[in-house]
Amino acid sequence: MREEFVTLIQKEFPIAQRPFAALAKELGSDEESVLELYKELKAQDIIRQTSGIFDTKSLGYKSSLVAFKTKDIEEAAAIINTHPGVSHNYERDHDFNLWFTIAVEPRSKLGLEKTVELLAQKSNAQEYIILPTKKMFKIKVQLDPRGMGKKKEKVEKKKKISFELTPLHYQLIKLLQEDIDAVYEPFAKVVEELGIDYDTLMHEAKKLQEGGYMRRFATILRHRKAGFNANAMVVWDVDEKRAAEIGEKVAAYQAVSHCYLRPTYPNWPYSLFSMVHGKSKEEVEEVVEEIAKEIEPRDYRYLYSTREFKKQRIKYFSDAFAAWERENVD
Incomplete structure (x- = not known):
């Protein structure tokens, strides 16, 4: 499961209320085991960071x-x-x-x-x-x-859906660029700080990806x-x-x-x-x-x-x- 898990989270780490439960379902495991595996990989310094990977040019830089x-x-x-x-x-x-x-x-x-x-x-x-x-x-x-x-x-080329960033998006970018905590609900502090629910978080994060502002939310390893x-x-x-x-x-x-x-x-x-x-x-x-x-x-x-x-x-x-x-x- 370890190799499959590492491959999976590099591709996409789910933005959800209980992301480790979502990953466990995909891996045919349980939430606690998957969270413990993540903690182990983090402790071994194999995982560098899990956060939003943003497109510099799209953000105006x-x-x-x-x-x-x-x-x-x-x-x-x-x-x-x-x-x-x-x-x-x-x-x-x-x-x-x-x-x-x-x-x-x-x-x-x-x-x-x-x-x-x-x-x-x-x-x-x-x-x-x-x-x-x-x-x-x-x-x-x-x-x-x-x-x-x-x-x-095959290198996939995604079509972007053009839209202007709102104040909420700017706040979201600032929070999603930070490394997550290895806990059952790593996005709890995001929804609390922004005063939004998880449905809004998931919808707006997906929108950032569709607009090309965020390439993906994923884990980066120490090579x-x-x-x-x-x-x-x-x-x-x-x-x-x-x-x-x-x-x-x-x-x-x-x-x-x-x-x-x-x-x-x-x-x-x-x-x-x-x-x-x-x-x-x-x-x-x-x-x-x-x-x-x-x-x-x-x-x-x-x-x-x-x-x-x-x-x-x-x-x-x-x-x-x-x-x-x-x-x-x-």
Whole structure:
């Protein structure tokens, strides 16, 4: 049951009055056993967080992957990590040695490019490139404990239902982005704080998903604790005319969690980015070699992370963004 449970909650964790009872029904178990299993996985640090996974762009934030070339990497990483919109920050084995994702809020006075420029100045970056998403082919971090290897899957594209967010939705986003407690009724404090019933909670949460504001409500694992000891950012130099077709092919591999098309520069020819996961470095490289055979790129390279400086969810609609700008802009 453990493997099935882990697979299930990564896909979708039910927003309901008694979610562990709903999961137990699906697993042919009982509520108490399922809750105890969740607590066990949390205690073992296999589960990182269970919360809403929101779409940065849909919420009005501007974001990008950024690469810095820096001499004092620890100092640079510490400066970059002060920004509340930095969710991931890694050392990677390349001349561009510090790679991070950053988002700025809709009301930012600096904007994305000026914020990156300021961080580059403060951290004494020798050179940097900004790599925003031109096209997203896949974002789906769901690790199969049974292994993924060269298996393929169909990438679903959901149609969005357009609507304007209400004050209730903003409040809901702030609460649903927090990690749940391992209790029978983890959403009790949400309904109590907002003064709504469970039917309203479920209806409005579903609406956030249909509008594309929330991708899903699910569990994220700590990769290495879950047995996935290797992951690589693999970048591909591909024919721009075939990039969309090639991106779809790369995204079809189950071991690929992220796949994006990004801009190129004179000093950076790689336009297609993918994150590939495996239980070993050998397993990752087997998948990458299989992909390379299929798509026939001009060139590709591995960017393994050698150190993690930051990995945490962005707190949307937090006052920390405006506070950072006040503190850092002269």
